[in-house]
Amino acid sequence: MLAGVFEKTGSVALQEKEMPTLKSDLDVKIKVLAASICGTDVHILSDPPGHPATTGIIQGHEYMGEVVEIGKNVKSVNIGDRVIVDPTTTCGSCYFCEIGKPNMCEHSSALGIFLDGGWTSYSVVPSKNVFKISKEVAPEIAVLAEPLSCVIHGSERVNVQPGDSVVIVGGGSNGAVVYTGIKSCGCSKNHLC
Ligand SMILES: [Zn+2]
Ligand SMILES: [Zn+2]
Structure with a gap:
């Protein structure tokens, strides 16, 4: 192979x-x-x-x-x-x-x-x-489980609450997944640059 x-x-x-x-x-x-x-x-x-x-x-x-x-x-x-x-x-x-x-x-x-x-x-x-x-x-979505698991763990450690302001340092692929994870914790006003 x-x-x-x-x-x-x-x-x-x-x-x-x-x-x-x-x-x-x-x-x-x-x-x-x-x-x-x-x-x-x-x-x-x-x-x-x-x-x-x-x-x-x-x-x-x-x-x-x-x-x-x-x-x-x-x-x-x-x-x-x-x-x-x-x-x-x-x-x-x-x-x-x-x-x-x-x-x-x-x-x-x-x-x-x-x-x-x-x-x-x-x-x-x-x-x-x-x-x-x-x-x-889909496989191309499921393949992101490993970075997503890191994001879930990190989001739980940070313990983001609705209304909190969050800065994500680094806007690469994992940064984008963090953005999704943090959003699901209740951050409603988002600015992704
Ligand atoms: Zn990796
Ligand atoms: Zn061991």
């Missing part, structure tokens, strides 16, 4: 890669239906790099697809399910994972940054990193 590979500093290349296989009974294989380009991808590909990444990996950490194979212990999804991907992998057994803060996992990694990701046709992902989504949500 063809894949967008982080070849070397400043360079992504289309390369032929082997079809990935399940590495554990809890893995799933998905057929990628959509993958987006994040600002982090641009930083990874800058020279000098603005974000670390592993040379040789398939880039793309914002992606979604259809489950085509599941490990024998996978219960959360089935073949044929449409899923979104959480690209942050966690160990599940360190102190932070055990207290319910996997975002601080001592052994976390990231699909599409340090491990193979979604700029390709098929991807193997731990089943705990995929979440079922309705087939009525």
Whole structure:
């Protein structure tokens, strides 16, 4: 299969890669239906790099697809399910994972940054990193679930209330998603510049 590979500093290349296989009974294989380009991808590909990444990996950490194979212990999804991907992998057994803060996992990694990701046709992902989504949500919309989840978390932390004034610093794609998220919290007068 063809894949967008982080070849070397400043360079992504289309390369032929082997079809990935399940590495554990809890893995799933998905057929990628959509993958987006994040600002982090641009930083990874800058020279000098603005974000670390592993040379040789398939880039793309914002992606979604259809489950085509599941490990024998996978219960959360089935073949044929449409899923979104959480690209942050966690160990599940360190102190932070055990207290319910996997975002601080001592052994976390990231699909599409340090491990193979979604700029390709098929991807193997731990089943705990995929979440079922309705087939009525178009792939090009569903692929924004990862940045949207960051926005929802940030909006909850800021605790915006109706009538509050909010400044969003940075008007890129994530800024636009933040704008949508903040608006849904009740900010009614909006100026996007
Ligand atoms: Zn990203
Ligand atoms: Zn952990």
